[in-house]
């Protein structure tokens with residue numbers, strides 16, 4: 001849409017969040033609040049998109065990048081002042097301006113398109129979205145005359161006693177004709193309790209100037225809820241998680257206890273996968289069909305194939321292929337690849353390591369910076385000593401190797417194909433294919449020792 005500009009107000013600190021982080025960057029079920037708004041307006045094909053930034057603007061710019069324009073509001077003097085900061089950027093622009101808040105994440109594209117169309121069709125100078133709230137506390141209220149025509153908007157703090165009962169609220173989402181918008185903004189004065197330039201004052205001024213105001217009332221108020229406090233944030237998160245779980249269940253995923261399961265939006269999970277209670281699945285994770293995930297599992301950027309079992313384990317930025325078995329109490333750290341049918345068992349930590357097809361590390365092991373072939377058995381208590389205090393070194397374990405229990409594999413080191421190591425070995429040199437390496441001191445048995453000990457005690 002060539003004649004449409006979108007302004008997102010996001011300069012405020014978000015005082016009510018009581019936080020160091022700008023409000024719009026707070027995490028809402030896996031991504032910053034602001035990203036929800038940006039993803040919605042991406043579907044609008046507006047030719048100008050501007051974010052008004054102020055408080056910690058560098059943090060916002062760093063996250064969003066330069067796909068969007070920025071207007072700096074150095075001092076946060078109010079919403080009208082925020083919009084005014086885009087004046088220069090929009091000096092050559094002609095058309096309609098949509099104004100959104102960075103803290104209203106669930107606005108849908110349909111509502112936005114509806115707003116724009118209604119506004120244009122009727123040639124309004126401003127069209128605003130309102131809704132009815134059971135508890136309107138905190139919002140600006142829509143004031144109507146006897147005929148039901150909009151007269152103005154009064155902010156919560158300015159609201160006289162007799163108007164506190166009004167439950168039609170201003171959602172903070174508007175469409176303005178650009179010329180009327182900027183002409184009006186210049187006329188706004190901060191003569192209110194907060195000493196702020198209120199964008200909501202535009203309504204009264206436009207009406208005084210004899211211009212028309214339009215209004216759309218959305219039925220589903222949850223679409224236009226603003227996030228002001230951490231309580232709002234938690235409620236909004238629950239809403240997203242609920243929506244995601246419902247979607248996945250309808251796609252054929254069993255979620256045993258929806259209330260204790262948290263899955264970020266956009267994560268794909270295959271049919272007949274069962275998610276057990278107390279499981280969190282985050283970021284760019286993807287899970288195949290017929291898996292069993294949880295209970296008590298935490299997956300972050302985990303890519304999981306078909307028929308995989310993950311039980312009470314943590315997986316970060318790792319791939320697990322078909323039929324592999326993980327846990328309980330395993331920790332797969334970034335850069336790990338577990339191939340088809342492999343097994344990573346109790347209390348095993350794996351980092352930046354490839355574990356080949358059908359290989360097993362079933363108990364109490366650390367595998368770091370290693371490449372492990374097929375059908376390898378890693379005995380209980382094996383440790384790759386990958387760090388020499390300066391750099392990380394590789395361990396290579398070829399196909400069909402049998403590593404005895406309680407081995408220290410001092411990297412860099414290579415265990416050749418089908419070689420064996422004795423239990424308790426400290427392997428410091430390469431083992432040629434097919435060899436048995438025993439690297440421990442030889443056992444000495446001392447005859448009659450216990451009898452002698454007893455005697456000497458007497």
Ligand code: UD1
Nearest residue numbers: 009010011012076077078079082102139140170171172226
């Ligand atoms: C605003 C509206 C209120 C409406 C509510 C809906 C005004 C005066 N009030 O109130 O009628 O019911 O939204 O959610 O507009 N911001 C800036 N610069 C500033 C001040 C704010 O960029 O100087 C940004 C904030 O970062 C935020 C948005 O504008 O993203 C809204 O500001 P906020 O302080 O949350 O306004 P509300 O009090 O919620």
Ligand code: CA
Nearest residue numbers: 103226227228
């Ligand atoms: Ca707000």
